[in-house]
Amino acid sequence: MLSFTEENYLKAIYHLSDGGLKSVLTNEIAESIQTKPASVTDMVKKLALKNLITYEKYHGVKVTRQGKSQALAIIRKHRLWETFLVEKLGFDWGEVHDVAEQLEHIQSPLLIEKLDEFLGFPSADPHGHPIPDKNGKITIARQITLLEATEKKAIIRSVKDSSASFLDYLSKVGIYIGATVQVMERLAFDGSLEIKIDGKKKVYISREAGENILVTQ
Amino acid sequence: MLSFTEENYLKAIYHLSDGGLKSVLTNEIAESIQTKPASVTDMVKKLALKNLITYEKYHGVKVTRQGKSQALAIIRKHRLWETFLVEKLGFDWGEVHDVAEQLEHIQSPLLIEKLDEFLGFPSADPHGHPIPDKNGKITIARQITLLEATEKKAIIRSVKDSSASFLDYLSKVGIYIGATVQVMERLAFDGSLEIKIDGKKKVYISREAGENILVTQ
DNA sequence: TATAAAGTTTAGATTAGTCTAAAAATTTAT
């Protein structure tokens, strides 16, 4: 069984590796987990001994099949708890991350099964991020950024940036998961977008915002 | 802020002290927390430095006002989570303790407030144990053991022993929190009780079981 | 391609929590 700390490292590495595709360097991990490179070196050795990652001195780490499976289990818990907090307890979608960061480490397979059922087996968390199933399987729909969307209608599916500040901004503007939007115009000046939400509200969002919103068309 | 371990020690000491009344000895703590007396000595020094307990070498510890308040906050969380697990997730009352033992350490005042509200501000957990309010206040009704109950009707309020084995036994026999019971006879031989549950079912329970069931009359 | 810069690892120290074995204090029994 992994410690709290080992779980946090493994999850961070998994995310940085884009789901196990890329290999990940020491400094990236250190930055993402807010620690020093020397500490990362120690920990990746430990995770490598447990066969969760492979580690090549000076050349970063790769997540193993086992590591992926464990990382996905943690991500599953994180996202189910976030869903619970928003759907059942009435949290705002920008408030849930830090609490879920703690709840994801609770050890009880039965609890997660029952929570999943209580929530009605949701397929995505409040940020639109897919919730892996019991076997770690993720059902991914092809998503593009709002910036890349053509002028046809698109549906908001998820956000790349889950920071409270960005989510607050979206709420204020009137953008939410599931909203139907249409890009009316791309301003030549700074790349900002004029969009219509649910056929009614017309708003302007920055190029950067557009890059952090994922949609399906 | 207290660490996971410090919280567990403080809660154990609070319980052993009967809510802060008695002073508690090193070996009792060691046994209750499944650790060695030497480790307890180290930890009580730390908790004393934080003014949560007072420590007199060789003569045990007492819980301070501050310590009580913090212990009650942890107990509040423990019991709210147990209530959630049973009421919302459908756990059996004997399955919840170990999970609540983890959940009680989640740090988020907002979470507990919202959970409390979601549960409808319950006053007791699945074992009938009172849930302290936000300020640590406990509303206690005078309870006696079923063994001490006279032959009038009594209502089952809580259990002294929350072990899975005892709770399983009670469920099998048909005893639950809120049931109306009447002691029909006390057997001279071994002190066991003949009781009628809800005016219908008649069962025999041991003296020891009777000592671990609390009722009001 | 040699040198500088950046990134990574190692060495050694620190803190929290735990343990065993030995020493000291308290309690119980004679």
Add this chain to the structure above:
DNA sequence: ATAAATTTTTAGACTAATCTAAACTTTATA
């Protein structure tokens, strides 16, 4: 009241996770 038994504390060691500073490797630059 002394000795024996029990309880508690201290001393010293260990593991997990962290850090700083120094050494080493890789990459970028001239």
